[in-house]
Amino acid sequence: MVMAKTQxxxxxxLELDRKYVNPVLARQAPIVAxxxxxxxLYDVNGDKYLDFTTGIAVNNIGHCHPKVVEAVREQVGKLMHTSVCTHHVxxxxxxxxxxxxxxxxxxxxxLANSGAECVEGALKLARYVTGRPSIINFRGGFHGRTHMAMALTTSKITYRDMYEPLFPSIFTAPFPYVxxxxxxxxxxxxxxxxxHELEMLFAQIVNPKQVAAFIVEPILGEGGYVVPPDGFFKQLRKIADEHGIMLIMDEVQTGFGRxxxxxxxxxxxxxxDIMTMAKGIAAGMPLSGFVSRKELTAKWDAGRHGTTFGGNPVSCASALASIKVIEEEKLAERAHTVGEDWMKRLKRIAEKHPQVVDVRGRGLMIGLEFGDEHGHPSKEWADKVAKRCFDNKLLVLTCGYKGQVIRLIPPLNxxxxExxxxxxxxxxAISEK
Ligand SMILES: Cc1ncc(COP(=O)(O)O)c(C=O)c1O
Known part of the structure; x- marks a missing residue:
């Protein structure tokens, strides 16, 4: 399409987008990158935005890191695809x-392609090796948009509503959203x-011997950047061991130094027992994976799961280069120290502005929860602040069951x-009336 220069x-x-792009894909910022x-990030007009969304916690090492660009360029000229027809380096x-x-x-x-896909694979593995049908998920979790992953997703009604009946034998336990x-x-x-509620679930609703897996995020992502108190996961691990239930940690949003x-x-x-990973794995190239113990995967007969594109050579080259950058530049450590500074500063901001009702997070995965004059979740405030940030060339995303949380997920470097x-x-943006 030819565009006049001054336009x-x-x-x-965006007009073309409205015409041709399926409107189900909800986008946050009305710019074309x-x-x-x-x-x-720079849009098509050349305007520059500071990006604290990192494409939903994907660009952990920033956009187009030169070492990753070089590795991808080199790989594209060498080998782009073999699928399962061969092994590749x-x-x-x-x-x-x-x-x-x-x-x-x-x-x-x-290796797979997307977060939802690695969640699906992890669940298939758990159900296959345990021979059990049921799954326990945790309220507020987000695991993806495919049917099984969606059925496990309880972060917001929008993701599930109108798709009933959902996958059966899924039982939801509470997550400690203090x-x-x-x-x-x-x-x-x-x-x-x-x-206690989990134990009641076992006593009244589902026999733990029928449960293949717990699936849970270490920190709720879409559900509002909720960090559980110390000790919750230790107890979960213990219960899983007691009943032979696989514990699946969904690290799709939290992984790779974040x-x-x-x-x-x-x-x-x-x-x-199983850990899923995606987003930050390959600096923006589509890739995901789940890791388990050989002793379990040895029981999963060849051909019981598979993929055409998963673990594509170019995505893998990008992941290898990106993980190297995270390690060499000590970006996890940096996320920790910078995150602590941000938390202190954000808590001071919250003290001055009662609409910020909670500041929480770990490393550079930080959520600001907004409330109205009664402290009830306020999407209005979160949207207002996100819009003012956008008007001042800062990109942020919201999350939470009412959209009441602004999440800050800048690059780790x-x-x-910046x-x-x-x-x-x-x-x-917060202090303006
Ligand atoms: C924890 C978690 N699991 C799974 C997914 C699904 O990932 P994808 O959108 O790549 O399918 C997401 C996406 O936000 C996520 O945050």
């Missing part, structure tokens, strides 16, 4: 690397109550100057 290219492309560099090397960086003795990897708990701000009480460790599960002092720029815009 607003965003406007023209053309190029990205580090922490910045990058697949094998990446699986070795993922086994090395995963917690505990998780050492057997399957800030919104009717039990008050007592983490231990909230955890105890969640564990929370200050390579994987957020490492904060919990437990090792899951965000510079001090941090300052973004936090100043955010503070101004």
């Amino acid at each position: 607003d290219k965003n406007k023209e492309f 053309e190029r990205g560099e580090g922490a910045y 990058n697949y094998i090397e990446l699986c070795e690397k993922l086994a090395q960086i995963s917690p505990g003795a998780l050492d057997s990897v399957f 800030f919104r708990s009717p039990l008050g701000n007592d983490p231990k009480k909230v955890v105890d109550s969640c564990i 929370t200050g460790k390579m994987f957020a599960t490492e904060w919990e002092g437990i090792v899951p 965000v510079s001090d100057r 941090s300052e720029e973004g936090l100043q815009i955010l503070e101004k």
Whole structure:
């Protein structure tokens, strides 16, 4: 399409978008991105935006990191696809690397394309090796848009509504969302109550011997950036062991340095049976995976699961280069220290502005929850602040069951100057009446 030079290219492309793109795909910022560099995105008009969305926690090392670009360019000229028709070097090397960086003795990897797809695969593995039908998910979790992943998703009604009947034999247990708990701000009480409800589920609704897996995010992502209190996962691990239930940690949003460790599960002092990963794995190339123990995957007969595109050589090259950058530039550690500074600053902002009712997170996965004058979740405030940030060239995303949370997920190598720029815009957006 030929565009006149002086015109607003965003406007023209958005008109075409409205005409041809399926409107089910909800987008946050009304700009058309053309190029990205580090922490910045540039739209088709050449306007520059500081990006604290990182394509939903994907561009953990910033946009178009030169080392990843080089690795991808080189791979594209060498080999782009073989699927399961052969083995290929990058697949094998990446699986070795993922086994090395995963917690505990998780050492057997399957590569797929998207978060939902690795969740589906992990569940198939759990159901196959246990021979059990049922799954327990946790309220507020998000696991994807495909049918099974959607049935496990309870972060917001929009994702499930109108698709009933959903996959059967899924039972939802509570997640310790302390800030919104009717039990008050007592983490231990909230955890105890969640564990009690889980035990009641077993006593009244589903026999634990019929349960193949627990699936849970280490920190609720779409559900509002909710960090569970210490000890919750240790108790879950214990219950899983008692009943032979597989514990699946869904690290799709939390992985690859985001929370200050390579994987957020490492904060919990437990090792899951299966761990899913996607988003931050390959700096923006489509790739996902799940890792388990060889002793389990050895029972999954060849051909019982598979993929055409999963573990594509180009995506794997991107992942290998990106993980190397995360390790060499110590980006998990950086996320931890920068995240602590941000938290302190954001808590000071919250003290001055009662509409910010909670600040929480780990590393550079931080949520600001907004409330109205009664403290009830306020989507209005979150949207207003996100819009003002956008008007001042800062991109942020919302989340939470009412859309009441602004999440801050900058690149892990965000510079001090970029941090300052973004936090100043955010503070101004919050403080305007
Ligand atoms: C924890 C978690 N699991 C799974 C998914 C699904 O990933 P995808 O959109 O790549 O299918 C997401 C996406 O946001 C997620 O945050």
